[in-house]
Amino acid sequence: MVSKTVLGLFTAGVIALGFTSSAMADAKASIEARQACMKANGGMMKVMVPIIKGQKPYDKAAIDAAIAASQKACGGWADWWGADTKPDTAAGKAAKTEAKAEIWSDAAGFEAAGTAYVTAEAAVLASTDEASFKAAFPALGKSCQGCHEKFRQAD
Amino acid sequence: MLALALIAALGLLAFWLLSTPRPLTAADIPQHTPDVANGVRLYHAAGCISCHQPSPDLKDVATDVPAGGAPLHTPIGTLYPLNLTPDPETGIGSWSDLEFLNAVMRGISPEGENLIPALPYTSYAHMKPEDVLDIRAYLASLPPVKSPEREPDITALPLVRRGVGLWKWVGLDTTPWTPDPSQSDSWNRGSYLVNGPGHCQECHTPRNIFMARDESKAFQGGPHPEGKGRVPSLLGLIERGRYTDAADLASALQNGEMMGYDKLASGGMGQVQRNISMLPESDIQAIADYIASLK
Numbered sequence: 001m002v003s004k005t006v007l008g009l010f011t012a013g014v015i016a017l018g019f020t021s022s023a024m025a026d027a028k029a030s031i032e033a034r035q036a037c038m039k040a041n042g043g044m045m046k047v048m049v050p051i052i053k054g055q056k057p058y059d060k061a062a063i064d065a066a067i068a069a070s071q072k073a074c075g076g077w078a079d080w081w082g083a084d085t086k087p088d089t090a091a092g093k094a095a096k097t098e099a100k101a102e103i104w105s106d107a108a109g110f111e112a113a114g115t116a117y118v119t120a121e122a123a124v125l126a127s128t129d130e131a132s133f134k135a136a137f138p139a140l141g142k143s144c145q146g147c148h149e150k151f152r153q154a155d
Numbered sequence: 156m157l158a159l160a161l162i163a164a165l166g167l168l169a170f171w172l173l174s175t176p177r178p179l180t181a182a183d184i185p186q187h188t189p190d191v192a193n194g195v196r197l198y199h200a201a202g203c204i205s206c207h208q209p210s211p212d213l214k215d216v217a218t219d220v221p222a223g224g225a226p227l228h229t230p231i232g233t234l235y236p237l238n239l240t241p242d243p244e245t246g247i248g249s250w251s252d253l254e255f256l257n258a259v260m261r262g263i264s265p266e267g268e269n270l271i272p273a274l275p276y277t278s279y280a281h282m283k284p285e286d287v288l289d290i291r292a293y294l295a296s297l298p299p300v301k302s303p304e305r306e307p308d309i310t311a312l313p314l315v316r317r318g319v320g321l322w323k324w325v326g327l328d329t330t331p332w333t334p335d336p337s338q339s340d341s342w343n344r345g346s347y348l349v350n351g352p353g354h355c356q357e358c359h360t361p362r363n364i365f366m367a368r369d370e371s372k373a374f375q376g377g378p379h380p381e382g383k384g385r386v387p388s389l390l391g392l393i394e395r396g397r398y399t400d401a402a403d404l405a406s407a408l409q410n411g412e413m414m415g416y417d418k419l420a421s422g423g424m425g426q427v428q429r430n431i432s433m434l435p436e437s438d439i440q441a442i443a444d445y446i447a448s449l450k
Contacts, residue, residue, distance in 0.1 A: 042415070042417060045414075045415030046415065048415070049414050049415040053406075053414070087383075100383075141410075141412065141413035141414055141415065142413055144413070145419075145425060146420075148412055148420035148421050148425070149425035152421040153383060153384040153421060153422070154379045154381075154384030154385060154386060154421050154422025154423070154424075155376075155379075155384055155385045155386065155418060155421070155422065
């Protein structure tokens with residue numbers, strides 16, 4: 001009887017442990033996906049900014065390709081913000097997330113910041129020549145800055 | 156028993172004397188005709204608005220008016236930075252020039268209390284008093300706003316203020332800034348802006364066990380003063396490939412993350428960068444020339 005209880009507890013423990021570690025792996029994967037998305041966005045800026053600064057000629061194909069790469073990397077965005085990915089969690093520490101707790105405490109503000117980005121990105125994608133690209137770009141740059149200012153941890 | 160009481164009494168007396176504010180006097184006020192245009196420039200260089208934002212309760216006040224009252228969270232408690240508009244009752248309209256200089260450059264209120272060094276008088280102490288008076292002239296030109304002063308939420312505040320007086324012996328260096336004749340005018344302007352009004356070292360230099368800036372580690376970065384994350388080092392920014400050259404750094408300070416420069420928005424740097432972007436191009440380039448030279 002005792003041994004059965006012990007065995008039962010042991011099994012439950014193993015399952016719980018396995019569940020926890022796989023949940024942790026999921027959470028860590030979510031954070032790493034966020035980081036890859038941000039990296040793709042950084043890459044997108046590296047294509048656009050030299051054109052804005054006049055260091056490179058306007059190149060609609062390169063701009064569109066950079067946006068496509070960002071959209072591909074950021075496709076699962078909405079699913080990556082579980083409570084187990086907060087900065088103080090095991091996964092948050094393991095993946096060195098720079099996400100701030102304000103993302104969860106000010107969910108509406110974070111949502112609005114994301115919407116500003118998506119809207120600005122769509123406008124850049126819809127731009128058809130150098131003038132319309134240069135007019136659309138500042139809102140995109142501003143959306144990066146605005147979100148990082150509120151929701152990204154210092155260094 | 157008597158001896159112990161005597162030692163305790165002497166200790167208290169020493170604490171009282173050593174923690175007593177040491178203000179500037181009327182003799183320290185320079186003969187100066189205020190220059191409001193220079194005051195605006197120094198106001199932005201000093202980043203006053205970053206902390207003296209209007210309280211969220213002041214719905215009709217624009218966010219770029221330094222009406223104060225917005226909460227500033229620090230590890231020792233929440234502060235409500237003062238209303239800098241010239242309202243005589245709730246702002247600084249009735250302050251004398253000497254009172255303003257003492258608050259900004261020595262951390263002493265008109266009532267003679269030590270101010271919490273969240274106000275970076277430890278850097279402002281190196282400023283030219285003329286520049287500080289010009290900031291005052293600019294503030295005096297603003298429309299007055301009613302925004303009542305609010306005491307900080309800090310436990311045992313009077314004792315903490317006294318403690319700050321003691322701390323000033325190690326934490327407050329009042330040496331005026333001096334130029335380095337071997338460097339360019341731009342570099343020297345940058346050195347002044349960075350180390351005086353810009354108060355960059357308040358975050359970018361780590362603190363020692365006395366919570367004073369550890370000058371042997373100047374600009375090396377360290378823990379973020381608000382408690383979470385880290386402040387990056389400003390040493391070797393070009394050598395480490397963060398920026399291609401001083402002109403690139405100037406562009407980063409001018410445009411921030413809007414132009415794809417990374418890590419210039421988080422940790423409060425977004426506000427700093429916005430303030431810097433208000434400066435004339437020559438000042439931004441000067442700051443970049445100086446910072447790019449730090450090794």
